[in-house]
Amino acid sequence: MSSEKTEKTDKIKITLESANLVYTWKWNITNELCSICRCELQEECIECQAEINCAASGCHIAWGCCGHAFHQHCIFRWLKRQQKCPLDMSEWSTEKIT
């Protein structure tokens, strides 16, 4: 009689893939793009350019506490669906509107 004992060692190797995040965008803040509509923040948002919004009060920039900035119109539309920053998925709270 032989009692064979097979020990299973399930080693799950978690390989962390180093995501190649591009952080080099910050070299020129003045040319920053709104990641939602892909238009420059200095310009009007894509809705205002298409005259969907009556931009009587202008198209403002909304800055989040995470440091990201979007057109106020763009982030407002986004926040209707989820209260998160589109870029880092952290909880969005508007720090200032310029």
Ligand SMILES: [Zn+2]
């Ligand atoms: Zn935009």
Ligand SMILES: [Zn+2]
């Ligand atoms: Zn706008």
Ligand SMILES: [Zn+2]
């Ligand atoms: Zn963010």
